[in-house]
Structures are given as C-alpha cells and as structure tokens.
Amino acid sequence: MSSADFLLRNVLTADQVRVDIEVVAGTISRIGGELTSPFPVVEGNQNLVLPGLVDLHTHLREPGKESSETVLSGSQAAVKGGYLALSAMANTSPVADTAGVVEQVARLGRDAGLCDVFPIGAVTVGLKGESLAELAAMAHSAAKVRIFSDDGNCVSDPLLMRRALEYVKSFGGVIAQHAQEPKLTSGAQMNEGVVSSRLGLKGWPAVAEESIIARDILMAQYVGSRLHICHLTTKGGVELVRWAKSQGMAVTAEVTPHHLLLTDELANSFDPVYKVNPPLRTQADVSALRAGLADGTIDIVATDHAPHPSEEKDCEWSAAAFGMVGLETALSVVVETMIDTGLMEWEKLVDRMSLAPAAIGGYEDHGAIAVGRPANFVVVNPKERWTVDRRTLQSKSSNTPFDGRSLPAKVVHAFYRGVQVLNDGQLTGSKYE
Amino acid sequence: MKRAHLLSTQELTRADALEILDTARQLSRATDGAIRKLPTLRGRTVVNLFFEDSTRTRLSFEAAAKRLSADVINFSAKGSSVSKGESLKDTAQTLEAMGGELMIIRHSASGAAQRLAESGWVKSHIVNAGDGMHEHPTQALLDAFTIRSHFPEFDRDFTGLRIGIVGDILHSRVARSNAQLLTLLGADVVLIAPPTLLPIGVDTWPVKISYDLDSEISSLDAIMALRVQSERMNDAFFPSEREYAREYGLAGSRLRALKKNAIIMHPGPMNRGLEISAEGADSKQSVILEQVANGVLVRMAVLYLLMGGAPIPTEGVLV
Amino acid sequence: MSVVLEQSEIERSLKRIAHEIIERNHGLDSVILMGIPTRGVTLAQRIGEFLRNIEKPVPVGTLDITMFRDDLRLRPPRALAKTEIPAEGIEGRDLILVDDVLFSGRTIRAALDAIGELGRPRSVQLAVLIDRGHRQLPIRADFVGKNIPTNARENVRVQLLEVDGLDQVEVGI
Numbered sequence: 001m002s003s004a005d006f007l008l009r010n011v012l013t014a015d016q017v018r019v020d021i022e023v024v025a026g027t028i029s030r031i032g033g034e035l036t037s038p039f040p041v042v043e044g045n046q047n048l049v050l051p052g053l054v055d056l057h058t059h060l061r062e063p064g065k066e067s068s069e070t071v072l073s074g075s076q077a078a079v080k081g082g083y084l085a086l087s088a089m090a091n092t093s094p095v096a097d098t099a100g101v102v103e104q105v106a107r108l109g110r111d112a113g114l115c116d117v118f119p120i121g122a123v124t125v126g127l128k129g130e131s132l133a134e135l136a137a138m139a140h141s142a143a144k145v146r147i148f149s150d151d152g153n154c155v156s157d158p159l160l161m162r163r164a165l166e167y168v169k170s171f172g173g174v175i176a177q178h179a180q181e182p183k184l185t186s187g188a189q190m191n192e193g194v195v196s197s198r199l200g201l202k203g204w205p206a207v208a209e210e211s212i213i214a215r216d217i218l219m220a221q222y223v224g225s226r227l228h229i230c231h232l233t234t235k236g237g238v239e240l241v242r243w244a245k246s247q248g249m250a251v252t253a254e255v256t257p258h259h260l261l262l263t264d265e266l267a268n269s270f271d272p273v274y275k276v277n278p279p280l281r282t283q284a285d286v287s288a289l290r291a292g293l294a295d296g297t298i299d300i301v302a303t304d305h306a307p308h309p310s311e312e313k314d315c316e317w318s319a320a321a322f323g324m325v326g327l328e329t330a331l332s333v334v335v336e337t338m339i340d341t342g343l344m345e346w347e348k349l350v351d352r353m354s355l356a357p358a359a360i361g362g363y364e365d366h367g368a369i370a371v372g373r374p375a376n377f378v379v380v381n382p383k384e385r386w387t388v389d390r391r392t393l394q395s396k397s398s399n400t401p402f403d404g405r406s407l408p409a410k411v412v413h414a415f416y417r418g419v420q421v422l423n424d425g426q427l428t429g430s431k432y433e
Numbered sequence: 434m435k436r437a438h439l440l441s442t443q444e445l446t447r448a449d450a451l452e453i454l455d456t457a458r459q460l461s462r463a464t465d466g467a468i469r470k471l472p473t474l475r476g477r478t479v480v481n482l483f484f485e486d487s488t489r490t491r492l493s494f495e496a497a498a499k500r501l502s503a504d505v506i507n508f509s510a511k512g513s514s515v516s517k518g519e520s521l522k523d524t525a526q527t528l529e530a531m532g533g534e535l536m537i538i539r540h541s542a543s544g545a546a547q548r549l550a551e552s553g554w555v556k557s558h559i560v561n562a563g564d565g566m567h568e569h570p571t572q573a574l575l576d577a578f579t580i581r582s583h584f585p586e587f588d589r590d591f592t593g594l595r596i597g598i599v600g601d602i603l604h605s606r607v608a609r610s611n612a613q614l615l616t617l618l619g620a621d622v623v624l625i626a627p628p629t630l631l632p633i634g635v636d637t638w639p640v641k642i643s644y645d646l647d648s649e650i651s652s653l654d655a656i657m658a659l660r661v662q663s664e665r666m667n668d669a670f671f672p673s674e675r676e677y678a679r680e681y682g683l684a685g686s687r688l689r690a691l692k693k694n695a696i697i698m699h700p701g702p703m704n705r706g707l708e709i710s711a712e713g714a715d716s717k718q719s720v721i722l723e724q725v726a727n728g729v730l731v732r733m734a735v736l737y738l739l740m741g742g743a744p745i746p747t748e749g750v751l752v
Numbered sequence: 753m754s755v756v757l758e759q760s761e762i763e764r765s766l767k768r769i770a771h772e773i774i775e776r777n778h779g780l781d782s783v784i785l786m787g788i789p790t791r792g793v794t795l796a797q798r799i800g801e802f803l804r805n806i807e808k809p810v811p812v813g814t815l816d817i818t819m820f821r822d823d824l825r826l827r828p829p830r831a832l833a834k835t836e837i838p839a840e841g842i843e844g845r846d847l848i849l850v851d852d853v854l855f856s857g858r859t860i861r862a863a864l865d866a867i868g869e870l871g872r873p874r875s876v877q878l879a880v881l882i883d884r885g886h887r888q889l890p891i892r893a894d895f896v897g898k899n900i901p902t903n904a905r906e907n908v909r910v911q912l913l914e915v916d917g918l919d920q921v922e923v924g925i
Binding site: 193195199201268270315 | 441540547548567632637
C-alpha cells in the first residue's frame with residue numbers, strides 16, 4: 001500500500017467546486033484551487049471527491065460464518081463501494097454481546113486495515129430478547145461501542161426496550177431498533193399485499209413494522225433517549241418518523257438502497273435472491289422512502305449488507321435465508337434512485353451516506369473533507385455506468401439482487417487515513433494485488 | 434399447447450385450458466370404451482416428487498401415468514429429514530439422473546414447482562401438484578372438467594355460471610387456482626369466508642367476496658367446500674369448530690336452499706360435520722367422487738400434452 | 753395439384769366398396785364399421801348409408817388412434833378426436849376399419865393396436881378410398897376405392913362434402 005504524502009489534483013467537490021487536495025501524514029493539509037505541491041500527484045480527472053461513505057448497518061459474519069464473509073473480505077467490498085467506515089452488526093456467532101467479542105471484531109478491522117470497522121453491540125444477551133447484555137462493558141471496552149442493536153430480531157418486549165433506551169444514556173449510546181412485531185410476522189415470507197395474496201406466501205404486514213416504530217418513538221421521547229430505526233420500509237413508517245421529528249423527538253432512521261429501488265413484484269419469480277428482512281414493499285412505499293430520504297425524514301442510507309452462501313439462496317423461497325449483499329452497489333443505487341431522478345443533489349447524498357451516519361455513530365474521523373482532518377475520501381466517476389456481475393463481486397457472497405443491472409457511478413479511488421486503498425477501481429497493496 | 438411445464442393456472446390461456454379439458458374429455462370417451470391402457474408414453478419415465486404427504490393426489494397422478502404406459506418412480510419425503518431447501522435441488526437432480534423426464538412435484542413451499550422449472554437445476558418437465566398455499570392447477574382443471582360435464586350448455590364458456598368457494602381461502606392453493614381458472618373460463622366466482630380466512634389483497638382478485646354463506650347459497654350453480662385444517666383454530670382464525678360449522682358449514686337448511694341442479698364439490702379429504710355435513714357429502718347433488726375420477730383423466734391429458742409430442746425445450750415456457 | 757377423383761367417382765367407389773363388403777362377409781350380420789378420424793369417419797358413415805340402402809343398417813363407430821401412434825414425438829401434441837364404440841361392441845364382429853388414404857401403414861398399425869386394447873373382433877378388414885403405395889409395414893387394404901401411384905414427396909388431398917364443402921381428391925406437390 002502506498003502511504004506517501006500526495007496531492008489529489010483536479011477533482012470536484014459535491015457542490016461542484018474544482019479543487020486540489022494535499023495530504024500529509026494521513027491528514028488533509030491543504031484544500032484549494034490549483035495547488036502547487038512537492039508531493040506526487042494523483043490525477044482526479046474532474047471526477048467527484050466525496051468523504052468516505054459510512055455504513056451503520058453491515059453484516060460481516062465474522063466470527064462464526066467466515067465462509068460467507070470475513071471482516072477482511074467485507075472491508076474489501078466496502079472500499080470497492082466507496083465505504084471507509086463500517087458498523088458490524090452483532091448477530092455473529094458468538095453474538096457480539098460481550099466486550100470480548102466486540103474487541104475481537106474491532107481488532108480484525110484494524111488488521112484488515114482498509115477502513116474503520118466499528119462493532120455494534122447486542123442489546124440483549126444472545127439476541128434472545130430476554131435480558132440486557134453488558135452494554136456499559138462494551139461501551140467502555142477498547143471497541144468503544146456506541147450503537148446497540150439486536151438486528152435480525154426486534155427488541156419486542158416493551159419493558160426491555162425501555163430499559164435499554166434508558167441505560168445507554170449514561171454513555172451516549174443509541175439503540176438501533178429492527179422494527180418487527182414478532183407475532184404479526186411469525187413465518188412471514190414477503191410483504192403482505194396483492195402479490196403475497198396471489199403467490200400464497202405468508203405475508204409480512206406493514207403494520208408489524210409501524211406499530212413498533214410508533215411504540216418506540218413514544219417511549220424514547222418518554223425516557224429522553226435517542227432512538228435509531230433500522231431499515232425503514234413502509235410509507236406509514238416514514239410518516240411516523242416525520243411526525244416524531246416534527247415534535248422534536250430524538251429519532252433517526254435509515255433506508256437501504258434495495259428498498260429505494262426494488263418492489264415485492266420481484267417475488268413473482270420465486271427467486272430467493274429477492275428475499276430480505278424487512279421485505280421489499282410496494283411502489284407506493286418506494287416512492288415514500290425516496291421522498292423521506294430527500295426531505296431528511298430519513299437521515300441516512302445504510303446497506304444492511306447481508307452475505308449468504310449460495311446454498312442458502314439456491315433453494316425454494318421459504319427455505320432460503322433473508323438478506324442481500326449491498327456494499328458494492330449502494331452508492332450506484334442511490335445515484336440511480338435519488339440523483340438521476342432529480343430528487344437529490346450530490347451534497348445531500350454526501351450527507352445521507354457519510355456525514356449523517358458519522359454523526360449518529362459518533363465516528364469523528366469521518367463525514368467531512370476539511371483541513372486538519374484524517375484523509376478519508378473517495379473519488380467517484382458519476383458518469384460511468386457499469387453492469388453488476390455477481391461473479392465478480394469482492395464480497396465472499398454473491399447474493400445481489402442487482403445482478404445484470406446497469407447502474408451509474410463508479411468508485412475510482414479511495415484513500416483511508418491518507419493511504420490509497422483503491423486505485424482505478426482496483427484494491428491496492430501487496431496483500432491484494 | 435406448446436408448454437414445457439404446468440406450474441400454475443395464472444400462466445394458462447383460455448385456449449390452453451380448453452385444450453386440456455377437451456383432451457381429457459376425449460380420453461374419457463376412449464377409456465369408457467374399455468381401453469384401459471394407452472401406449473402413448475411407453476418407455477418414458479415420470480417421477481412423483483412428493484415432499485408433502487398426499488396419498489390421493491399421488492395415486493391419481495400415478496394412475497394417470499400408468500394408463501399412458503409411462504414408468505413411474507415415486508419419491509416421498511414423508512418422515513425423512515428433508516427440510517432444508519438444498520434437498521429439493523439434490524433430490525430432483527438425483528431422480529433426473531435415474532431417467533426422470535417429467536416431475537410431478539408436491540411441496541409445502543409456495544413456488545417450489547416454479548423454482549424447479551426455472552432454476553436450471555433440472556431439464557425435466559415440471560407439473561405442479563400443489564405448492565404451499567400457492568397453486569394446485571390440476572385440481573382446478575379437474576374441478577372445471579366436473580362443472581363442465583354437469584352444465585353442457587356452458588361447454589366452451591362458463592359465462593353465467595356462479596360458483597361459490599367456501600372456507601379457508603387464505604391458506605388454500607385450491608381456492609387460488611380455482612378462482613383464477615374458473616374466472617378465466619368466464620364464471621362468476623364468489624369466495625365465501627370469514628374475514629380472518631381471506632388474504633389481504635383479495636380485493637384485487639377478479640372475484641366477489643362475501644362473509645355470508647346464507648345470502649349467496651341460493652344463487653350458486655356449484656358450491657365448493659374447502660377443508661378446514663384443525664390447526665387454524667389454534668391460531669384464532671375462528672373461535673371454535675362449532676361456530677365455524679354453524680356459520681360456514683354446508684349442512685341442513687343450506688342444502689335445501691341450493692338450486693336443484695346445483696352441484697356440491699369438495700377437493701377432499703373431507704371433515705364431515707365441519708365444512709360439510711354427511712348429508713351434503715352423500716347427497717344426490719354431490720359430485721365429490723366424480724371429481725376423483727375426473728382427476729385421473731385431467732392428469733392424463735396434462736401428461737400427454739406436456740410430454741406426448743415432440744420434445745419442447747424446458748428452459749422457460751414457449752407460447 | 754391435379755384432380756384425380758371427382759364427386760361421381762368417389763360415390764361410385766364407395767358404393768362398390770359397400771357391395772364388396774357384403775360379398776366378402778356373406779351378408780352384414782356381424783359387420784361393424786369403424787372410421788378413423790377425421791375423413792375416415794365421414795367415409796364410414798357414407799359406406800354405412802350404402803349398406804343400409806342395399807341390404808340393412810350396420811353399426812358405425814369412430815376410432816381415434818392418436819394415442820397409439822409411433823410418431824408422436826415428431827410433432828407437437830395433436831388434439832385428440834372422438835372414439836365412439838357402437839353399443840353392440842366389437843367382440844366377435846367383422847370389424848371394417850375405414851380411412852381415406854393408405855400410405856405408410858403406420859396409422860393402420862396404430863389402429864390395430866387400439867383395437868387390440870378394445871377387444872377381440874373375429875376379423876379386422878381395411879377399406880380405404882385411396883391407396884397411394886409406399887408402405888413401410890406389411891399392411892394391405894381389403895377394399896380400395898382407387899389405386900393412385902404417387903412419388904413419396906407428393907401429397908394426396910382428400911376433400912369431402914361434410915368436412916370440406918366439396919368431394920374431390922387431388923395429387924400434387
């Protein structure tokens with residue numbers, strides 16, 4: 001890996017200003033038009049420079065399911081997709097519910113050395129929803145966990161949720177809730193609606209998501225705590241969050257790229273590559289999610305990158321695992337759905353995919369390109385289209401719903417703490433060449 | 434009918450459906466005349482791939498295949514540890530390696546037949562013999578065949594026939610397939626059930642919905658009672674069997690409210706005393722045993738039309 | 753295509769066949785006609801009509817042999833036609849198969865297989881309007897309306913009033 005000081009020349013910021021950026025010792029030393037610098041030049045070719053993307057919702061599968069993904073392979077996929085900070089979900093094996101496991105994940109991230117890997121701690125022991133995990137121990141560990149989530153499971157017990165919301169206040173933590181009322185979704189396979197009625201797949205009502213969101217925003221307000229809602233998928237959910245924000249409640253919400261683009265009509269193929277939790281919804285929901293992301297009701301895009309081995313998808317729908325990989329396609333899907341449609345400018349995309357998630361997670365080294373800050377940025381060619389090929393994904397798993405789809409925007413270079421980790425779309429460094 | 438597979442009634446055109454029904458009728462005339470066995474599929478191998486226990490359907494398909502002189506391999510997952518999806522792929526590939534050319538699949542997963550046909554796992558023709566709560570196309574075809582034989586004036590067009598399907602629509606592949614096929618043939622279909630047993634989204638189906646059997650029964654030309662699974666009661670779909678039988682059971686005065694030429698149907702197996710009384714099941718208007726006999730004919734027709742002619746590439750469905 | 757048989761010749765041929773059937777079977781007591789769809793059925797009905805006029809009515813049925821063909825896999829599935837066995841049955845009868853054109857003999861082989869499944873007639877005889885040669889099986893007709901030498905690439909088109917709106921037989925490419 002090249003770690004020398006350098007000058008990135010001739011790039012456009014998100015607000016379309018042409019700049020050069022000088023990096024010395026991993027830190028941005030100067031930003032300006034037409035800089036002269038003694039250091040080697042990296043030519044930016046008038047591409048966009050964006051702060052490295054920040055994902056608050058990544059399943060890295062290590063420890064436990066290293067055949068699907070590891071912290072290293074997930075980091076590689078992240079860099080290819082323009083991400084320089086990941087948040088590793090707790091549903092590993094063993095579950096990340098102790099200081100020991102979160103420290104192990106953080107260490108694996110440092111060893112990979114391609115981007116920051118921030119572990120998320122489980123809210124309850126073993127994700128079982130029965131008793132609180134040692135949240136403070138994880139917060140005070142070397143991993144400095146701030147986000148806690150039972151993602152995959154909902155913290156459905158209202159009393160336990162209340163306690164968790166209250167408890168994390170002492171160290172500025174946030175609970176990221178997977179909103180899914182379990183009884184209303186027992187055995188559910190896809191969105192409940194017109195398509196499920198015809199396919200005879202057990203339905204997953206929108207209200208199962210919305211009822212938990214409604215409960216939790218009220219409860220978070222009541223106990224004076226912060227709440228983050230994972231992967232919003234319904235129109236009603238967007239409206240609830242909009243209302244909560246209008247009341248000044250401390251709630252943030254995320255949407256995944258796939259929920260911004262895909263609908264439950266895809267289940268007509270019975271191909272489980274479209275099976276995901278929460279499920280793909282209707283076109284009306286997709287429109288509401290896009291509008292919510294554009295107007296700031298939804299704060300961030302998060303990938304919910306969920307790798308699965310082929311045997312868990314190469315089967316009938318009901319036997320298949322839930323989830324899609326997303327790190328390498330997220331930026332392109334957001335450009336396709338939000339920029340190319342005219343719903344958002346690039347500055348807003350930077351906010352939703354870098355600045356806002358960094359703020360929610362407390363990731364101070366991320367989210368902005370400014371003098372004196374760590375050089376965590378990426379260069380993106382917004383015009384280049386590319387075709388997703390599941391066989392050439394960097395992730396160890398290939399369960400992408402976008403296989404064969406042509407998408408805009410290609411990540412060209414990535415610099416992590418001043419080190420170029422991606423050069424012309426290729427991972428760099430002897431380890432990866 | 435240039436088709437490689439029969440996966441659902443959704444994919445059938447009206448012409449396809451009539452072709453299957455016409456073929457079954459000609460087969461019925463041929464076999465009435467004491468031809469017990471046709472040599473049509475001699476030397477060809479048909480696989481019964483049953484991941485769900487259904488002796489009747491399996492025997493019906495087996496009888497159909499054997500009357501066409503096909504060899505039949507039976508696979509039954511009953512009691513085995515088959516539960517993971519991988520097994521469907523592996524099992525199908527194994528049976529194809531044994532010479533299977535057409536697979537009749539019964540599976541608890543909705544979409545299993547379509548998945549088998551479209552995943553590229555096997556090259557065989559696929560016939561859906563019931564997939565989860567999705568479809569059971571040969572059942573709908575045999576029901577249409579039965580209705581047709583009782584209403585000859587509606588031979589090629591069911592417009593004007595009113596057919597009621599009563600009971601657990603939500604979980605019923607028979608109801609889904611029949612609602613689609615009978616509507617395609619022109620009939621007015623009325624689904625009669627408590628709201629808990631109707632799927633969200635049913636309002637977009639091309640059918641009428643009713644919660645009240647008594648207000649519908651006298652207008653029906655055919656009434657189809659669906660089996661009530663006892664486990665539904667535990668999930669609070671209805672309060673008790675007694676209440677269900679009282680509200681939706683085909684019994685007593687309801688039998689007398691039926692038109693004199695209306696027919697009583699049931700896909701079997703019946704819960705006598707629950708969705709249908711013994712009196713209803715055994716009445717002169719009941720055609721339940723005819724349905725069973727017609728099942729063999731319709732399945733013969735399907736097997737003949739799918740594999741009797743020149744080989745059709747099985748990748749996708751040709752039109 | 754050129755016309756090889758006109759209406760009057762078709763009529764004459766069928767009438768002659770009717771006489772030959774009576775002669776060959778010493779009367780009609782045990783005779784039953786089975787036409788092979790589509791035009792064999794029409795021909796069987798016409799022969800039956802002649803027999804009724806000449807001597808007495810005989811049972812006329814139809815026999816669809818599609819499911820017994822050995823060349824099913826060469827073409828898309830064919831629609832099935834009617835099979836109607838007369839109420840008298842075929843057991844112990846002199847069964848006369850009727851078809852329009854005798855060519856390779858494969859249709860007749862299939863018909864013999866079908867008859868074998870139906871029962872055991874005392875004899876099976878074959879009546880055809882046209883014998884065009886080129887047999888691929890050891891089969892011959894007992895009653896022939898007209899022998900027409902053809903080459904194998906030529907088509908023989910039989911049209912009958914009841915089906916096609918006119919009576920005529922043509923040969924050509």
